[in-house]
Amino acid sequence: MKSASGIESGIDLNALSSRSRPVVARAITLLENDRPGAAELMAELAPRRGRADVVGITGAPGAGKSTLINALLGEFTRRGRSVAVVAVDPSSPISGGSILGDRVRMDEHGAHDAVFIRSVSSRGHLGGLSKTAGRVIDLFDAVGYDVVIVETVGAGQSEVEIRDFADTNIVVCPPGLGDDVQAIKAGIIEIADLLVVNKADLPQAERAMLDLTTAAQLRRRADWKVRVLRTVATSGDGVAALVDAIDEHIAATGNGKRLKKSAAVSAPREEREGERIGPVADADLFTQLQRWRAAGKGVALATVVKTWGSSPRPEGSHLAVEENGAFVGSVSGGCIEGAVIGEAQAVIADGQPRLLEFGVSDERAWEVGLACGGRVQVFVERVG
Numbered sequence: 001m002k003s004a005s006g007i008e009s010g011i012d013l014n015a016l017s018s019r020s021r022p023v024v025a026r027a028i029t030l031l032e033n034d035r036p037g038a039a040e041l042m043a044e045l046a047p048r049r050g051r052a053d054v055v056g057i058t059g060a061p062g063a064g065k066s067t068l069i070n071a072l073l074g075e076f077t078r079r080g081r082s083v084a085v086v087a088v089d090p091s092s093p094i095s096g097g098s099i100l101g102d103r104v105r106m107d108e109h110g111a112h113d114a115v116f117i118r119s120v121s122s123r124g125h126l127g128g129l130s131k132t133a134g135r136v137i138d139l140f141d142a143v144g145y146d147v148v149i150v151e152t153v154g155a156g157q158s159e160v161e162i163r164d165f166a167d168t169n170i171v172v173c174p175p176g177l178g179d180d181v182q183a184i185k186a187g188i189i190e191i192a193d194l195l196v197v198n199k200a201d202l203p204q205a206e207r208a209m210l211d212l213t214t215a216a217q218l219r220r221r222a223d224w225k226v227r228v229l230r231t232v233a234t235s236g237d238g239v240a241a242l243v244d245a246i247d248e249h250i251a252a253t254g255n256g257k258r259l260k261k262s263a264a265v266s267a268p269r270e271e272r273e274g275e276r277i278g279p280v281a282d283a284d285l286f287t288q289l290q291r292w293r294a295a296g297k298g299v300a301l302a303t304v305v306k307t308w309g310s311s312p313r314p315e316g317s318h319l320a321v322e323e324n325g326a327f328v329g330s331v332s333g334g335c336i337e338g339a340v341i342g343e344a345q346a347v348i349a350d351g352q353p354r355l356l357e358f359g360v361s362d363e364r365a366w367e368v369g370l371a372c373g374g375r376v377q378v379f380v381e382r383v384g
């Protein structure tokens with residue numbers, strides 16, 4: 001391809017658009033290594049993005065993510081949809097299983113395959129792992145894959161950024177995590193649109209379902225009620241229901257979210273850490289939260305779980321608080337933040353979650369500042 005700028009990427013755009021496997025593979029290598037022509041290729045593809053449903057799959061090592069992705073590939077292609085997979089640093093391979101073996105083909109001429117799988121490792125990327133993963137997702141979207149699945153493991157900064165590219169985030173939880181569930185619950189529920197108890201054939205699956213369902217109920221969001229599903233990835237049980245749930249989530253909340261986000265992020269905004277009362281994008285709040293954690297700081301998360309009357313912030317609003325009192329987000333627009341931050345610091349110190357209630361109409365509640373009406377319940381818990 002020769003772009004308007006005259007830089008040769010060597011990629012035949014027509015072959016790429018018809019999803020010729022070797023051409024797609026070569027284009028990804030070009031993007032991964034940031035070779036001359038990479039930026040021009042992205043610019044050519046940019047206007048064609050925004051059609052794919054991007055699904056993020058994360059979870060502890062060995063939870064069954066790769067096996068589940070194999071099963072999802074089968075279910076999506078049975079429904080006539082093409083799927084590309086970006087596996088970020090996987091320790092277990094996604095094979096495409098019988099799908100690739102059968103060479104299932106999408107269109108009547110067999111010009112392209114329904115499935116394309118690509119691993120992206122953290123080594124050797126000039127632009128950083130999340131930049132590379134983002135470009136590969138964009139490429140798959142632009143060349144017309146209906147669904148792009150991204151498997152990530154771990155909770156490093158790049159993984160957090162990569163999860164942010166997804167329209168629907170799935171967290172895979174195997175049963176039998178025991179007490180660990182308490183520790184990870186707060187973190188995973190924040191990022192999960194769908195929680196999947198995989199290995200539901202194992203004992204303790206019921207218990208995991210119950211634990212996660214309870215945790216999910218504590219966290220109502222304005223736009224979506226987090227669902228808990230069970231799967232046996234090895235047999236395919238529950239996988240059709242999972243695809244239905246993914247479709248419902250995307251129908252309810254939209255796709256192409258990463259493209260809208262990057263437009264918002266490029267706008268100038270205040271960079272000072274903490275002291276930002278006001279609604280911030282959840283993604284920004286959790287990025288800050290991860291930064292504090294990476295710096296070894298104790299962190300608590302406050303969430304509005306119930307509101308009455310003219311309470312200023314909707315259910316699901318968050319305030320993240322760091323041990324020294326720095327904070328980001330908002331649970332009331334300034335009326336009760338001071339009190340919540342104090343309680344959050346106590347929660348960081350003793351690890352005991354608290355359900356706080358503030359409001360003018362409740363005897364037990366503290367008086368809310370005059371500027372704020374209504375009544376609000378805020379759940380505060382330590383993260384990590």
Ligand SMILES: Nc1nc2c(ncn2[C@@H]2O[C@H](COP(=O)(O)OP(=O)(O)OP(=O)(O)O)[C@@H](O)[C@H]2O)c(=O)[nH]1
Nearest residue numbers: 061062063064065066067091092153199232233234
């Ligand atoms: N019993 C049972 N085993 C499963 C199920 N799903 C996956 N496994 C097994 O669990 C093991 C780990 O599965 P993977 O799919 O590699 O897990 P992963 O989460 O991708 O692992 P990493 O990529 O290493 O993080 C494999 O031996 C799978 O066969 C399931 O539903 N039931």
Ligand SMILES: [Mg+2]
Nearest residue numbers: 066090091092
């Ligand atoms: Mg894996």
